[in-house]
Amino acid sequence: MKKITIGDCLIAGEIMVIGAAEVWHLAAVFRKMSFTNCAMLLAASLCVLFVAGTGFLIVRRKHIFIKPREEHSAGKAERVLWVLFALIVISQLIFVGMGNAIYRKGDMMAETVGSFLVSDSVCQVNPMTGMPYTEGMPLRLKILCLPTLYGSLCKWTGLGPVPVVHRIVPMAVLLSSYVSFSVLGRTLFPREGEKRACFLLLVSFLMWVGAYRYGMDGFDLLCCGFRGVAIRGSVLLPWTLSLCLRRRWFGILLCVLAEACMVWTFYGCGMCLAVAAGMGAAKLFCNRLQAGSRTDENSAERGNEG
Amino acid sequence: MTDLFRNAGLGWADYKADGKLAALLIAALLYLWLTGKAKEQKTLILYATVAAVCCILPVTAVPLMLYQTKFYDYEWIWSLVPLTAVTAYGLVIFLEGQWKRRDGRGFRGALPVTALVFLAISLCGNLGGDPQERAEKNAERKEAIAVTQMLLESYPEEEICLLAPAGILEYARETDPRIRLVYGRNMWDMSLNAYAYDTYDEKTTELYQWVELVEQSADGWMPDEDKEEILHALKERIRDALERKVNCILLPAAVPSEIAERMEAVLGTKARTMGDYLVFALF
Numbered sequence: 001m002k003k004i005t006i007g008d009c010l011i012a013g014e015i016m017v018i019g020a021a022e023v024w025h026l027a028a029v030f031r032k033m034s035f036t037n038c039a040m041l042l043a044a045s046l047c048v049l050f051v052a053g054t055g056f057l058i059v060r061r062k063h064i065f066i067k068p069r070e071e072h073s074a075g076k077a078e079r080v081l082w083v084l085f086a087l088i089v090i091s092q093l094i095f096v097g098m099g100n101a102i103y104r105k106g107d108m109m110a111e112t113v114g115s116f117l118v119s120d121s122v123c124q125v126n127p128m129t130g131m132p133y134t135e136g137m138p139l140r141l142k143i144l145c146l147p148t149l150y151g152s153l154c155k156w157t158g159l160g161p162v163p164v165v166h167r168i169v170p171m172a173v174l175l176s177s178y179v180s181f182s183v184l185g186r187t188l189f190p191r192e193g194e195k196r197a198c199f200l201l202l203v204s205f206l207m208w209v210g211a212y213r214y215g216m217d218g219f220d221l222l223c224c225g226f227r228g229v230a231i232r233g234s235v236l237l238p239w240t241l242s243l244c245l246r247r248r249w250f251g252i253l254l255c256v257l258a259e260a261c262m263v264w265t266f267y268g269c270g271m272c273l274a275v276a277a278g279m280g281a282a283k284l285f286c287n288r289l290q291a292g293s294r295t296d297e298n299s300a301e302r303g304n305e306g
Numbered sequence: 307m308t309d310l311f312r313n314a315g316l317g318w319a320d321y322k323a324d325g326k327l328a329a330l331l332i333a334a335l336l337y338l339w340l341t342g343k344a345k346e347q348k349t350l351i352l353y354a355t356v357a358a359v360c361c362i363l364p365v366t367a368v369p370l371m372l373y374q375t376k377f378y379d380y381e382w383i384w385s386l387v388p389l390t391a392v393t394a395y396g397l398v399i400f401l402e403g404q405w406k407r408r409d410g411r412g413f414r415g416a417l418p419v420t421a422l423v424f425l426a427i428s429l430c431g432n433l434g435g436d437p438q439e440r441a442e443k444n445a446e447r448k449e450a451i452a453v454t455q456m457l458l459e460s461y462p463e464e465e466i467c468l469l470a471p472a473g474i475l476e477y478a479r480e481t482d483p484r485i486r487l488v489y490g491r492n493m494w495d496m497s498l499n500a501y502a503y504d505t506y507d508e509k510t511t512e513l514y515q516w517v518e519l520v521e522q523s524a525d526g527w528m529p530d531e532d533k534e535e536i537l538h539a540l541k542e543r544i545r546d547a548l549e550r551k552v553n554c555i556l557l558p559a560a561v562p563s564e565i566a567e568r569m570e571a572v573l574g575t576k577a578r579t580m581g582d583y584l585v586f587a588l589f
Contacts (some may be wrong), residue, residue: 114483
């Protein structure tokens with residue numbers, strides 16, 4: 001599958017949102033802009049992005065939206081699989097929405113967002129105590145933009161940090177994750193709707209089962225979906241895999257940048273870059289192997305002819 | 307470096323101990339390679355195999371841990387392995403084989419296999435984590451939030467700087483970010499200290515230890531020496547707290563009466579009961 005799908009556009013749109021949040025977050029950190037202004041400017045930027053995105057979709061609709069005749073009609077088994085998948089996703093949305101399984105160890109997102117809102121500044125107050133920083137914080141962490149994005153959501157909606165950070169954002173991340181896995185499913189099974197549905201059903205089931213331990217995909221998605229590492233693991237990495245399989249390098253670059261804006265990575269080289277490099281190396285190896293076996297076959301054929 | 311190698315070795319042992327999704331991935335990879343079904347998505351399967359092997363072997367896991375920065379624990383190097391995607395892919399291919407083989411004979415043959423596959427998956431982990439542990443955590447959280455909200459309702463106009471047992475402080479800033487604390491969650495959750503260069507001085511740490519000791523005294527029997535230690539250090543700890551601008555102290559209502567009385571005398575204020583807690587407010 002080489003085409004850009006609506007799923008690709010949605011994930012790319014999310015990355016654009018993260019990019020816009022990063023721009024205004026950096027402006028707030030380095031130019032000491034108030035958080036209210038930061039949230040307002042972010043809202044304006046997102047409006048512009050939304051208009052531009054809608055325009056892009058309208059202009060490229062023929063390339064993006066699959067025509068009904070191109071898409072096969074779903075059989076009975078496929079429909080059952082889709083229904084089961086939808087039921088699992090709904091159960092997960094309820095689970096996340098109840099907010100009873102939030103894992104906060106080693107994370108202070110809700111407190112950070114609350115500090116931004118109360119102090120009307122970015123990274124000036126220690127989220128743990130509410131007192132101004134005495135020594136400050138590492139620059140690599142200071143530039144991570146998710147608290148600004150979540151804080152802005154609180155500003156726009158009037159909701160508190162806890163419902164936004166622990167419920168609304170993880171629910172959105174959960175849905176985005178399935179969009180991302182659906183794009184990967186479409187890449188792995190381009191013409192087999194039934195297998196795609198089965199793939200997504202198994203992914204969603206594995207997410208439930210994998211909620212047993214911190215660091216597992218399921219746990220990150222269902223118990224701490226607001227964290228940068230969870231977004232990376234469940235949204236960016238499946239999309240990166242799909243992009244690598246389709247050799248869409250620009251999208252991979254977007255993933256690498258988005259990860260650098262959200263997660264404390266090794267000088268900006270995070271897991272997306274490592275996965276892309278690994279997939280590139282694997283592809284190269286497979287190509288070499290294929291070329292080698294072709295050469296062997298040709299020489300064997302020539303030998304037979306001789 | 308030795309620590310890193312030890313962490314990598316122990317990390318893998320720990321990673322596979324809790325659940326068996328890693329084992330399921332290995333099973334899926336073996337199935338794909340051994341049946342020759344890996345060739346359709348050779349790049350992805352080859353990459354997943356190499357990445358999984360690199361995460362399992364300590365020699366290769368250590369460079370990966372260094373790459374992701376030492377801030378993250380061993381389990382995060384598994385982000386490199388497309389565990390969920392490849393396991394699901396392997397299972398789809400396996401199930402497809404089962405359904406194709408029995409296509410002519412209807413559901414009877416493939417359905418039990420499919421059910422067994424789903425059963426095997428669910429035995430590899432658990433659906434939604436440990437419910438009992440979650441229920442306990444939620445009960446603690448609810449109690450802390452209720453007490454903090456009562457405090458905020460009692461003193462709506464005040465800028466509260468709170469000193470309380472860890473169970474209350476854990477959720478205080480989340481309940482209302484206007485509340486200030488002398489020390490926060492990073493006093494007992496050390497991993498949070500990576501987010502700032504700020505550290506707590508010795509007096510603040512002693513204050514934390516003293517409050518925890520006072521909380522223990524409320525749980526029931528306590529050796530006389532410990533009780534003596536609490537009373538002996540009380541005046542100094544209260545002075546430290548006031549120097550750090552604390553204006554509200556919350557202690558369990560079940561603390562021995564001599565501690566509560568001494569607190570009232572030192573602070574010059576009457577304790578007020580709020581749920582299961584005593585509030586010493588200095589407003």
